[in-house]
Amino acid sequence: MVEQRREATLADVARRAGVSMATASRALSARGPASSSTRDRVTAAARALGYVPNPAARALATRSGTRIAIAVGGHTAHVLNDPYVARVTAATATTAASREIGASLHWLPLHTPAALAELAENRDISGIIVVNPTEPALAALPRSARRRVAAIGIGSRDVPSFDVDNATGTTRVVEHLLATGRRRIAMITGPEWLPCTRRALSAYHRATADAGTPSRHVPGDFTAARGGRAAADIMTRWPDTDAIFALGDLSALGALDALRRDGVDVPGDVAVAGFDDLAFAALSRPGLTTATHPVEAIAAGAAAALLDRRPVVPLTFYPSTLVVRGSG
């Protein structure tokens, strides 16, 4: 740690290394030609001076942007208060910090698919992480947005997707319920406009079909209140249901509560399982059986892909593992 009166600039580094600023820039950014001896001298000078590049200057010169935007679709700006969104934001802001940039959080009105494209036009934004995008929003992206957008949820030809493997996670949960003797398993999903839960729904259909048991599906919205209503709904329509799997712990906890209130014993009469493994899943009584969701790793992966601008596989799935607790 070298103390400097004012922050060292590239000019200082170049001077100390006895080269021009242009050379110093190339050597440091490893872009363009540079002899290895020069590179070493420049690197040494930079370290000696405690040189840290000025992101604003770099952004201005390269038009690369100064922050990574997180965009979340929803009916109201209220989605920005969701704990899941908060986790994504914190993880992104941590990754961003290590690259000397920031993260900003934006609401995308659900019925304005052009909003995402508009964000992508903003040259001050290095890249965008779209959380739970819809197909129309993705389709409205101009080609120029390629490599500038990554999705946590479904992707598209141009937008790589980083997501939890909710198909396998779902399969594991359903198989666990089947293995413990459940035969009439109902599922509560996310909002119907949310495409990224479709894979989970298919996995559920397949798992129940394979077992020769019925499929019973009710959409939710990831809130506890709606989860409770969905559970009541399920028990009315299919009174012999012996397990409820909700895609989201919050909904599952809401379901758990509703069942209990209606005098249904959990897990005696009906098993309940969730998805996400939130901190609170371990605190309910009975504890909530669920599947993990590595949000932090997913957000970090998406952010890194965006910032590194390196070619990336179109679909990256992060594994989800079963967590068995008392509820089912």
Add this chain to the structure above:
Amino acid sequence: MVEQRREATLADVARRAGVSMATASRALSARGPASSSTRDRVTAAARALGYVPNPAARALATRSGTRIAIAVGGHTAHVLNDPYVARVTAATATTAASREIGASLHWLPLHTPAALAELAENRDISGIIVVNPTEPALAALPRSARRRVAAIGIGSRDVPSFDVDNATGTTRVVEHLLATGRRRIAMITGPEWLPCTRRALSAYHRATADAGTPSRHVPGDFTAARGGRAAADIMTRWPDTDAIFALGDLSALGALDALRRDGVDVPGDVAVAGFDDLAFAALSRPGLTTATHPVEAIAAGAAAALLDRRPVVPLTFYPSTLVVRGSG
């Protein structure tokens, strides 16, 4: 919305308004002199061109930074995964978005008070929000950091504090417990090194003293596990305790669970109350009695103070209100 081949720059605006760039800059930023007629012309030109200032250029010229940093003290970087920290980050990133900047999240090792000062040196950072700072960290700040740091927690002569009014919140909770007949109320606080909970502790001491009831205090760390252990500890040391108040819903839920496991009836034998009103406080059985904590408003207030660089009162308290549920 006007479509432009390339983004309009200040030069375009100035040209269209028939003034110099300097004048356009003054007119738009409302800094420095400018006749109102000029101002109007410039504003109109800017709107017509759909002009949006380039934050990177502005940051470079003014050295004002491109992001707001959130710094959280803790023993390990694990504190960055805390849901409370995530809420603060999301709220800050939202406020930042409206100012075209970003937010980054940083861990401050607890025993390196200089880490905060070092962050404050970074000229790419517009301002810092310190979450739960310690006195040594604040004391280590150079004078040059004035107006660049705001605290969510304790402040100092130079650092304004934005915090929930946990003294009043605590008083309300304790008075509620007293009003419902509790007489031996114990309190679980945060870590002992965390100064921002002291006010709450004093309020607790005062409220119990006023009522002529004993004070029973055990430190915690805001986690559920520790809350559970603290509750067990309390019941061992003071078996006649009839209420436990935890400064943090997570701890309260942990306490609730531990009591239940030990066969203690809640609220029959012992009432339990928390603080924060997390989403999950409403989902436990019995529901958790608690006090609200307007994290989003606090973070937005701190961020705005930092970005506006306007004089700010040293201490801003956000009100906390009692939420009575089944646990006490």
Add this chain to the structure above:
DNA sequence: CTGTTAGCGCTTTCAC
């Protein structure tokens, strides 16, 4: 009140 003139710190042609 307004225009001119220098930068802010970095990258990037384009010669050499």
Add this chain to the structure above:
DNA sequence: GTGAAAGCGCTAACAG
């Protein structure tokens, strides 16, 4: 492989 020079878009003296 390296250097000179021209910006990126904006603000801040300093004259007038």
